[in-house]
Amino acid sequence: MHKLLENIDEILLMGPGPSCIAPSVYSALSKPTLGHMDSDFINIMDAIKENLRILFQTENRLTVPMSGTGSAGMETCFVNLIETGDNVLILVNGVFAQRMADVASRLGANVDTIEFEWGTPVLADQVKDKLNEKDYQILGMIHAETSTGVCNPAEQISQLLAGSDTLYILDTVTSLGGIPVKIDEWGVDAVYSGSQKCLSCPPGLSPVSFSERAIQKLQNRKNKVPNWYLDLSMIINYWEGKKRAYHHTAPVNMLYGLCEALDLIMKEGMDHVFERHRKNHEALVKGIEGLGLNMLVRPDARLPMLNAITIPDGADDESVRTTLRKEYKIEIGAGLGPLAGKVWRIGLMGHTAREENVEKFLNALGKTL
Numbered sequence: 001m002h003k004l005l006e007n008i009d010e011i012l013l014m015g016p017g018p019s020c021i022a023p024s025v026y027s028a029l030s031k032p033t034l035g036h037m038d039s040d041f042i043n044i045m046d047a048i049k050e051n052l053r054i055l056f057q058t059e060n061r062l063t064v065p066m067s068g069t070g071s072a073g074m075e076t077c078f079v080n081l082i083e084t085g086d087n088v089l090i091l092v093n094g095v096f097a098q099r100m101a102d103v104a105s106r107l108g109a110n111v112d113t114i115e116f117e118w119g120t121p122v123l124a125d126q127v128k129d130k131l132n133e134k135d136y137q138i139l140g141m142i143h144a145e146t147s148t149g150v151c152n153p154a155e156q157i158s159q160l161l162a163g164s165d166t167l168y169i170l171d172t173v174t175s176l177g178g179i180p181v182k183i184d185e186w187g188v189d190a191v192y193s194g195s196q197k198c199l200s201c202p203p204g205l206s207p208v209s210f211s212e213r214a215i216q217k218l219q220n221r222k223n224k225v226p227n228w229y230l231d232l233s234m235i236i237n238y239w240e241g242k243k244r245a246y247h248h249t250a251p252v253n254m255l256y257g258l259c260e261a262l263d264l265i266m267k268e269g270m271d272h273v274f275e276r277h278r279k280n281h282e283a284l285v286k287g288i289e290g291l292g293l294n295m296l297v298r299p300d301a302r303l304p305m306l307n308a309i310t311i312p313d314g315a316d317d318e319s320v321r322t323t324l325r326k327e328y329k330i331e332i333g334a335g336l337g338p339l340a341g342k343v344w345r346i347g348l349m350g351h352t353a354r355e356e357n358v359e360k361f362l363n364a365l366g367k368t369l
């Protein structure tokens with residue numbers, strides 16, 4: 001094997017993703033590659049779709065993993081659903097919502113944003129006022145804002161949209177597999193996630209799901225989807241039906257990995273998985289406060305899988321992260337945008353969310369500080 005690969009260290013991944021990978025997922029990745037039209041492979045694809053529906057808590061027939069990272073899922077939702085001139089409202093309280101606004105504006109939409117302070121959640125009342133002022137074809141929000149550690153009120157926003165024609169796009173890249181995501185109950189029309197956060201797969205796949213209403217908008221478009229690779233009206237012919245049609249070569253082994261990662265979640269039980277995230281988050285917060293440090297986000301808006309810690313006076317952001325990486329083989333995340341240099345981001349995602357990892361990190365951080 002190439003010597004650069006031989007020498008890769010095992011790093012405890014406690015940043016904003018990728019997260020630690022379970023041994024059986026690594027084994028799945030190295031299984032023999034099948035042809036992408038092979039009937040045995042198609043059975044694997046069907047098993048993935050079924051487990052994704054369970055995890056998204058949806059009956060949506062169009063539920064598939066896109067080839068690409070979480071951002072490809074974001075692009076998929078917007079490129080399939082936006083038509084030139086559509087009014088799009090994005091609720092912004094972090095980097096990923098800013099990215100949503102960028103993606104939507106490149107597609108010729110009229111994009112409005114409502115900005116909320118980073119580290120605080122979206123406020124439904126302000127959204128309600130905006131929705132009363134103007135008709136929007138699409139509203140986009142991030143469920144778990146990984147840049148700040150805030151959980152946004154996905155259900156409350158769905159209540160504001162009930163009975164309207166506005167399509168609801170929700171980013172669940174970091175929430176899926178770590179906290180409940182209830183696509184049908186919340187009336188979400190298009191949702192996407194990513195393989196390398198709480199699903200604990202390597203980066204490279206982005207599960208998406210579209211409601212019947214979203215599919216209708218896609219089918220009634222005046223113009224073709226302006227992106228060949230991500231056009232769901234074509235991709236569905238590969239992922240569905242008795243006879244499958246080639247679109248692009250599926251990343252076969254990556255899909256083995258996702259199949260196994262989803263199976264691990266199902267075997268442990270979704271509720272147990274969510275509970276494990278919550279417990280380890282609570283243990284981390286207790287330890288952090290025990291070290292005299294503070295969490296950025298107020299308790300009721302915190303995500304269990306992404307913990308933003310305020311960097312204490314006198315500690316050097318970069319040298320602490322470097323020491324953790326070099327001496328303890330632990331990766332944590334830096335702050336982004338207005339929070340750069342102000343917070344560390346500690347991920348407890350998927351296979352990372354285990355007691356021994358919380359202990360190892362608290363020990364290492366205590367000694368480093």
Ligand SMILES: *Cc1c(COP(=O)(O)O)cnc(C)c1O
Pocket residue numbers: 017069070071072074096142144145146147171172173174194203
């Ligand atoms: C990580 C992340 C993305 C982007 O995913 P990539 O895999 O980096 O493309 C989008 N949204 C959120 C909330 C994320 O955490």
